[in-house]
Amino acid sequence: MxxxxxxxxxxxxxxxxxxxxxxxxxxxxxxxxxxxxxxxxxxxxxxxxxxxxxxxxxxxxxxxxxxxxxxxxxxxxxxxxxxxxxxxxxxxxxxxxxxxxxxxxxxxxxxDLLKKDGFFRKEEDRISCINQQIEALENETDFLIWKQKCIRDKSQCEKELKAYRQLMKTAKNERKQRRNTALHKMGQSDFDLLAEKLKQESLKQQFDYKVLRKHWNEKLNHNQKKLDGFNEKIKVLKEERKVRSAALQQKLFDQxxxxxxxxxxxxxxxxxxxxxxxxxxxxxxxxxxxxxxxxxxxxxxxxxxxxxxxxxxxxxxxxxxxxxxxxxxxxxxxxxxxxxLAGITMDENPIKSPTAKDDDLKIIFEDEYIAVINKPAGFLSVPGKATEDSVYLRMQKKFPHATGPLLVHRLDMSTSGLILMAKDKDIHKNLQQQFLERTVQKRYVALLDGIIARDEGFIDLPLRVDLQDRPRQLVCYQHGKAAKTKFKVIGHIEGKTKIHFFPITGRTHQLRVHAAHPQGLGTPIVGDDLYGNKNTRLFLHAEYLAFRHPVSDKAIKVMANPDF
Known part of the structure; x- marks a missing residue:
């Protein structure tokens, strides 16, 4: 130290x-x-x-x-x-x-990985030296020449063999035509002589094709042996690198x-x-x-x-x-x-057992096929790791004869608002297809923690989960999934912005990230404990759903005002 x-x-x-x-x-x-x-x-x-x-x-x-x-x-x-x-x-x-x-x-x-005389830096230098040797071999002139020659000759081989096979096919058709024509014009003796001649022509072409293929095989094998001489050296170095890296990683774990x-x-x-x-x-x-x-x-x-x-x-x-x-x-x-932290008395996880009163979970619309529930903020849509209590479990108890997955979609625990439920699997399949085809109209209302410059617009930022910090999401153009949102400002309240979001896709935390990220609106939703600052709740509410009834095909429009 x-x-x-x-x-x-x-x-x-x-x-x-x-x-x-x-x-x-x-x-x-x-x-x-x-x-x-x-x-x-x-x-x-x-x-x-x-x-x-x-x-x-x-x-x-x-x-x-x-x-x-x-x-x-x-x-x-x-x-x-x-x-x-x-x-x-x-x-x-x-x-x-x-x-x-x-x-x-x-x-x-x-x-300390950076300690100059430590084993990590010393072994890292050795591995770096191996990398340099591999790079030098892979860039050596003779290696590149033989590598290119292998590629070029293989291509030429395939080209010539393909051309000769086509020639043989054409010749075969021509011989067949000559044989059929001669069958009606020649006597048996002359026809037998012609048939023998055509047979010999076929055998010669087959022989010539084998000779050509042998020529190319010998040439390609020769090239490959030259290339293998380099590849073997590279393989040995890579194997040494792999062994050293694994040993270094294990030794590092031990520290x-x-x-x-x-x-x-x-x-x-x-x-x-x-x-x-x-x-x-x-x-x-x-x-x-x-x-x-x-x-x-x-x-x-x-x-x-x-x-x-x-x-x-x-x-x-x-x-x-x-x-x-x-x-x-x-x-x-x-x-x-x-x-x-084993043995240390800690505060309880405040979100370990999110729950809601029965009268907080209101059914806004219901018939014999579907129901639309208004979920309160801070309550799970589906069972989580720490608790099973959720909209799904409550609806399962309320509708014991319902079949299928029940919930057609879900909301983040922190988000309040409308969730669509199907009472049997066929209805569920129909409604889910509407979501997949993006014919369901969704509108969210949110309160942003600041004033934004634009009155309306479109946000297109691909998202993926942060593998080291779930459930946080990252903007990632390389591995992220498309995430698109339209928005429209509807007012300002004491330095904050009230806004409508119209999600085109439905990625996890999409609206929260699109609001908070600098390439989005650069202004987090009030109460966003992941991407902004905590508050009494996340001020995000799914207030409007419009879809086609899976049985009557009538337009169904459901609205639930937020409590903010």
Missing amino acids: HAYQSMANCFTYFTENTAHIELPQKFTYPFYYEPHPLCVLAANQLQHHLLTQTDWQHDFGLDHYVEGTNIGKMFGVLVVQKQNGELGFLSAFSGKLADTNHLPGFVPPIY YQFLNKKGETIGVGEIFARTTQKVPPAGAGDCAAPKLLQFAFTNQLKPLALAEFWWGQSPRSEIRRHKNFYPSCRGKCEPILGHM
């Missing part, structure tokens, strides 16, 4: 008086929380340090756009208590910062050993072996939260509260707002923190 990352240099005292702030009774549930007042003070103090420190340089893109990646950064603060009762906090950043893993005042990494309150240590490989992922994702253990807890446990500090915030420019694909607090990522951190 560097000298400046000792206990004395990493433990930071509060500059403001904290006597009036009650200590938290339970530790922060890291995946959904309101930051404790002490964490807010610690974050403000760290942010002031980031603005005023001169020990290192990093352009966070605070007042101008910066090209590249790794511009903005996630920081974490952990409020801790010494054994003598002194209160303070620890600070950390995710990944590396200013091209290093060690900076004054920040806790160290679990393992990431995580402590908990009980003093138990488990490696990252064993932690993720218990998950569906099986293998740790890249960067597992390098986020701020595990670093903070590891330092606290190593130095007998009592963790009291945790918070993480984004500082600087948002990545292009993500939605990260400067100074906003964010939960720990689930893909990398959830399995690790599950071990590290």
Whole structure:
């Protein structure tokens, strides 16, 4: 550990008086929380340090756009208590910062990948050397010549053999025609002589074709042997690289050993072996939260509260707002923190068991075939991991004789509004087909956390799930699915924008991302805990549905006003 990352240099005292702030009774549930007042003070103090420190340089893109990646950064603060009762906090950043893993005042990494004399850098250099050898072989003049010769000669071979087969086919047809014509004009003796002659012509062509094919086979085999000489060397190097990389990865996993309150240590490989992922994702253990807890446990500090915030420019694909607090990522951190926080009493997950009163779940329209339900905000459409209570379960109980999947579509838990239900599978199939054909008209109303410049328009930003932080979505032009939304502003209220959304596609979090992303409206929906700021609820409501009745074929239009 560097000298400046000792206990004395990493433990930071509060500059403001904290006597009036009650200590938290339970530790922060890291995946959904309101930051404790002490964490807010610690974050403000760290942010002031980031603005005023001169020990290192990093352009966070605070007042101008910066090209590249790794511009903005996630920081974490952990409020801790010494054994003598002194209160303070620890600070950390995710990944590396200013091209290093060690900076004054920040806790160290679990393992320093950038350590010059460490095994990782040494082995990485060896693997890099192998990569250079492979690249040199793949770009060697003789290798490229033989590679091109193989491609060219194979093409020429196929061309010539194909042409000769066509010639043989044409000749065969001509011989057949000559034989048929001669059959009626020649005597038997002359006809037999002609038949023998035609047979010999056929045999000669077959022989010539075999000779041609043999010629090309010998030539192509010769070329391939020359090429295989290079390919074998490349194969040996690639196999060595594969073995070294696997061994390095395993050795690296062995370095990431995580402590908990009980003093138990488990490696990252064993932690993720218990998950569906099986293998740790890249960067597992390098986020701020595990670093903070590891330092606290190593130095007998009592963790009291945790918070993480984004500082600087948002990545292009993500939605990260400067100074906003964010939960720990689930893909990398959830399995690790599950071990590290064992034995610590935590706040309850506030969204673990979302529920609703029966009279909150109103049926707006119903006949013997279908029903339209007005779902309240904060209630699941379908059963989740932590609870089965949902619109689906309630409707299953209300309509016990209904068959099929019931719900034709769904809404995010945080979104309120209309959900269409079918009472049997054939009706469900008809309605779902209408959704697939995009003939169903949908309108959402939302309140945006700011004033937007345009009165109406169209947003086209493809989306995919953030594999390391589900259910967050990313804008991704390479792997994302098409996501398209029309919008129209309907008013302004105290610095906020009331807006209608008309989704053309129905991707997860589509309206939330299209509202918040800089390439969309750049203004999150009020109460968006993933892409904006928490509030009493997410101010997004599915207020209007229009579709064809699956039996009568009449136009059905259903409306439910929002409560905001």
